Amino acid sequence: MNEPIRDRLASVRRRFHRHPEPAWREFLTTATLVDEIRSIGVDELAIGPDAYDPGDRMAIPDGDLDPWIERARDRGADDALLDRMTGGNTGAVAVLDRGEGPAIGLRVDIDGLFIEESTDPDHDPVDEGFRSEIEGTMHACGHDVHMTWGLAVLEAIADSDFAGRLVVFFQPAEETGGGGHPMAESAYADDLDYLLAVHVGLDHPIGEVVAGIEKPLAMAHLDATIEGTSAHAGKAPNEGDNAMQAMGTAIVNAYGISRHAEGMTRVNVGRAEAGTASNVIAERAQMEAEARGETTALMEFMKSRFERTVRGAATMHGCRASVDVVSESPRADSDPELQALVTEVAEGVDGIDTVLPAADFGASEDATFLMKRVQEEGGLATYLIVGTDHPTSHHTPTFDVDERSIRHGVDVLVGAIRDLEQRHPVPQVEDEAAIRSEQD
Incomplete structure (x- = not known):
């Protein structure tokens, strides 16, 4: 015992x-x-x-x-x-x-x-x-x-x-x-x-x-992936679709998402990774992010705006994006x-x-x-x-x-x-x- x-x-x-x-x-x-x-x-x-x-x-x-x-x-x-x-x-x-x-x-x-x-x-x-x-x-x-x-x-x-x-x-x-x-x-x-x-x-x-x-705060953990096209960064950069550049745009724009009049909202990109070498246009980028809100509805607002922001940034740079909800919790x-x-x-x-x-x-x-x-x-x-x-x-x-x-x-x-x-x-x-x- x-x-x-x-x-x-x-x-x-x-x-x-x-x-x-x-x-x-x-x-x-x-x-x-x-x-x-x-x-x-x-x-x-x-x-x-x-x-x-x-x-x-x-x-x-x-x-x-x-x-x-x-x-x-x-x-x-x-x-x-x-x-x-x-x-x-x-x-x-x-x-x-x-x-x-x-x-x-x-x-x-x-x-x-x-x-x-x-x-x-x-x-x-x-x-x-x-x-x-x-x-x-x-x-x-x-x-x-x-x-x-x-x-x-x-x-x-x-x-x-x-x-x-x-x-x-x-x-x-x-x-x-x-x-x-x-x-x-x-x-x-x-x-x-x-x-x-x-x-x-x-x-x-x-x-x-x-x-x-x-x-x-209601919360959602989000994984975002951006797919582009690789190319030689010196010889033919114009042939690439830069996933890293799209990711950078997405991160900057995510922090510009409008806050909501009905209560507290939060968004954060806590981890980002892209590329393989200095002379290669990055064909893949990944981000780990989160969206929060004072209510479950406000969290859903921030989550949807983040997804739209990532997809828009990807499209702007000729890339494709997917956003997956890893986990979430209500208020x-x-x-x-x-x-x-x-x-x-x-x-x-x-x-x-x-x-x-x-x-x-x-x-x-x-x-x-x-x-x-x-x-x-x-x-x-x-x-x-x-x-x-x-x-x-x-x-x-x-x-x-x-x-x-x-x-x-x-x-x-x-x-x-x-x-x-x-x-x-x-x-x-x-x-x-x-x-x-x-x-x-």
């Missing part, structure tokens, strides 16, 4: 931190989660393709997954478990079914990022010996903390007299927006009365909690009823000195798929933030957390679940329909 997770929160988080795996490659991560969940003892555990339909996934990597599988195997992952995750079907769902009571979902994400972690001796993971062991990859967004929360909450509820159904979604591929949709479409999201999603930090300090975010706001409940719970948690009922999010999250699924079926959802102090912001090589926030998160989440159990059904506000309509 393992030592209780609640007595080793920091060590559990550090174990995950040492072995970060990016989207749909979370093989060792899933295996580690499964070991811990089995030690806790749950009523149902679904792993990979048993947790969702693989056909519902988005942003599936094109590259070879075998090195990641072998790395997991070398580090002790069970062969039978790895076989179940063939094709990158990672992640898990754990269920406690404890009789009559509310059905409550908790969503935590599990993937790392393609970022090289700092080797600076002043960086705590270096100084204390838990820096990432996988070069070029790190937990730079706190998902190691999120997984620890998921396990610790699952354990605490399993050891309690909780009455109801608790479903914990250990969701892969958040960073690429690829894992929220299959989890939301799965049978495990059926008939949930409440959903809690959670994030650490996000510029909120240690001791602060946001009970529910508002205005997350979903936290419900005020759960914001009020979480506020009340957090105010009574030791170490929490500031509770904000709501805060604008300003970024994107594919937990919104699960939130909308629950809300559309008559349930309530909130996405809360547990503050932490960190030396640099998220998605940087020196990102880290104040590990006191791990305990804060566990206490807030367990308290909220037990409060929902006792107060079910939580009354809904009279203007619920008006609140929901503003999300679309």
Whole structure:
């Protein structure tokens, strides 16, 4: 029997931190989660393709997954478990079914990022010996903390007299927006009365909690390809159709897309590649971009304008273009009823000195798929933030957390679940329909 997770929160988080795996490659991560969940003892555990339909996934990597599988195997992952995750079907769902009571979902994400972690001796993971062991990859967004929360909450509820159904979604591929949709479409999201999603930090300090975010941006990841005609750049440049030139025009024009009067919109080209040599007119160019909007409709506006801009630039230079949607996520706001409940719970948690009922999010999250699924079926959802102090912001090589926030998160989440159990059904506000309509 393992030592209780609640007595080793920091060590559990550090174990995950040492072995970060990016989207749909979370093989060792899933295996580690499964070991811990089995030690806790749950009523149902679904792993990979048993947790969702693989056909519902988005942003599936094109590259070879075998090195990641072998790395997991070398580090002790069970062969039978790895076989179940063939094709990158990672992640898990754990269920406690404890009789009559509310059905409550908790969503935590599990993937790392393609970022090289700092080797600076002043960086705590270096100084204390838990820096990432996988070069070029790190937990730079706190998902190691999120997984620890998921396990610790699952354990605490399993050891309690909780009455109801608790479903914990250990969701892969958040960073690429690829894992929220299959989890939301799965049978495990059926008939949930409440959903809690959670994030650490996000510029909120240690001791602060946001009970529910508002205005997350709907988002689409886009891959654009421009095809031209190659030619000798010195002898016959006029015979070529320059895909690189078309790409440059597309990038400049994309940033000139008109913003929208009805709310925030964003567009960004984050990666671009073209050409083969200095003396060859480039016949192919590729871009990775994203479009965001304050509402799902505004995101669709930016997405369509980006596609039109790329195709227009390609045509201008005698080229052809295609734009593929890699992944996307809708907008979903936290419900005020759960914001009020979480506020009340957090105010009574030791170490929490500031509770904000709501805060604008300003970024994107594919937990919104699960939130909308629950809300559309008559349930309530909130996405809360547990503050932490960190030396640099998220998605940087020196990102880290104040590990006191791990305990804060566990206490807030367990308290909220037990409060929902006792107060079910939580009354809904009279203007619920008006609140929901503003999300679309």
